[in-house]
Amino acid sequence: MFKNRDVVCSVEIGTSKICVLLGEISGDGQVEVIGRGLVPSAGTVVKGEICNYPALLPLLEKAVDEADASSGGRLGDCRLVHVLVTGCGIASQQGVGSSTIRNDERIVTETERREAMENAQVLNLAGDREILNCSETFFKVDGRRVSDPLQQRGVRLETHVHVVHGIAARLDVFRRAVADAGFGDVDTEVTFSVLADDFAVLTDDERAQGVLLVDLGAGCTEYIVEYDRGICASGVIQLGMEHVANDLSVAMNLNIDLCRRMLADGTLGRMRAENREYLEFRGAAGHLRKIPFSSFETVIDWRLREIFEIIREQLTASGAPHSLDAGGVLTGGGASFFRSEELFREVFELDCRKRIPADVGGVLTGLDDPRFTSVWGGLKLAALFLGEYDETRRPIDSLVDGLNRMWGSSKTTLKNIKKVIKI
Numbered sequence: 001m002f003k004n005r006d007v008v009c010s011v012e013i014g015t016s017k018i019c020v021l022l023g024e025i026s027g028d029g030q031v032e033v034i035g036r037g038l039v040p041s042a043g044t045v046v047k048g049e050i051c052n053y054p055a056l057l058p059l060l061e062k063a064v065d066e067a068d069a070s071s072g073g074r075l076g077d078c079r080l081v082h083v084l085v086t087g088c089g090i091a092s093q094q095g096v097g098s099s100t101i102r103n104d105e106r107i108v109t110e111t112e113r114r115e116a117m118e119n120a121q122v123l124n125l126a127g128d129r130e131i132l133n134c135s136e137t138f139f140k141v142d143g144r145r146v147s148d149p150l151q152q153r154g155v156r157l158e159t160h161v162h163v164v165h166g167i168a169a170r171l172d173v174f175r176r177a178v179a180d181a182g183f184g185d186v187d188t189e190v191t192f193s194v195l196a197d198d199f200a201v202l203t204d205d206e207r208a209q210g211v212l213l214v215d216l217g218a219g220c221t222e223y224i225v226e227y228d229r230g231i232c233a234s235g236v237i238q239l240g241m242e243h244v245a246n247d248l249s250v251a252m253n254l255n256i257d258l259c260r261r262m263l264a265d266g267t268l269g270r271m272r273a274e275n276r277e278y279l280e281f282r283g284a285a286g287h288l289r290k291i292p293f294s295s296f297e298t299v300i301d302w303r304l305r306e307i308f309e310i311i312r313e314q315l316t317a318s319g320a321p322h323s324l325d326a327g328g329v330l331t332g333g334g335a336s337f338f339r340s341e342e343l344f345r346e347v348f349e350l351d352c353r354k355r356i357p358a359d360v361g362g363v364l365t366g367l368d369d370p371r372f373t374s375v376w377g378g379l380k381l382a383a384l385f386l387g388e389y390d391e392t393r394r395p396i397d398s399l400v401d402g403l404n405r406m407w408g409s410s411k412t413t414l415k416n417i418k419k420v421i422k423i
Contacts, residue, residue: 007077010378015219020067023379031383035071037063047238048087048220060181082382084193089167095120108149120161130168137230162231193374194222200377201355210324216334225320233320241334269338308347327351335370
């Protein structure tokens, strides 16, 4: 299926960083990281959206060049680049499509399943919007709910589908940036970043039992709920750790860069572990200021709690399941902050655990950090998407084979492929 020199790429253009990963697909379909480029966004991205294209492009080009250099010049072998997006007016909704089971045996086959999936994507969206990703949530055969409709007997198949869509013009800015940075002749796919998180850190058992995944980033926070291996809800709110830093800067009259560093480097967590009552700072005139540590906690807790409560309200409004036996998973840069997991548990009343990218292979190190969950998941997705471009086989054959290698379960493979892509 894969050529010896198949290389794929994942690109994340975020509020705090631009990250480019190059990966090589081995003979068994696994992807190994062979190159990485990482540069700060330097204010060119706000709340997950590109706000200064001329300034962004050289930064993205630098990240691409770094990835190429660290891979030993393998960028020219890249066959597919996967771009992760957030913001962009992204929203989601449930669609329903149906098909009639017409074969003599009255057995659901891939033909009926595909037809129902396509019908479910016929939504009454505004003309400026674009469907990004579609995923099957659950099925009904003659009104009876089933997890997998294939080989079920009946007359009518009904497919409930989770559809993610965004503002087309904003999404095109990301495509144009990647093309201008050196990928103009490379096939490009765009995915809502939290779906890449799902692929990077969740287990199939968690997807089956019910799990809430939250990516707490710098400018945005994304979330997704899976239950019975179906995506029930997802969304993005344009609030993140950058807003926490801004709150601290205003409330404590401190430089915002200092506040960012304290949140990111573990300073405040160490202060709490040491039971410090005050934090000391030198003012512009050299005067020593002592600020109670409790004041920092109050400001931080207010904003983080607000972020989680907005997600909880959106999940309630969408009718997402309340019973999530696998609890919650927290990732993204904000997951490392010492108060994040504790507040997650309080607001959602769920167990919570921090996750870093899983099963990262390759000679490069330093990806064992929740900041790289999305871009690693994007690279894994790119490896699977590449099978769709194999002209020697039907797309579904290539995709199924790829997932068989990833999950090692032929029973759940075909069902899960629809979780992350449109086919």
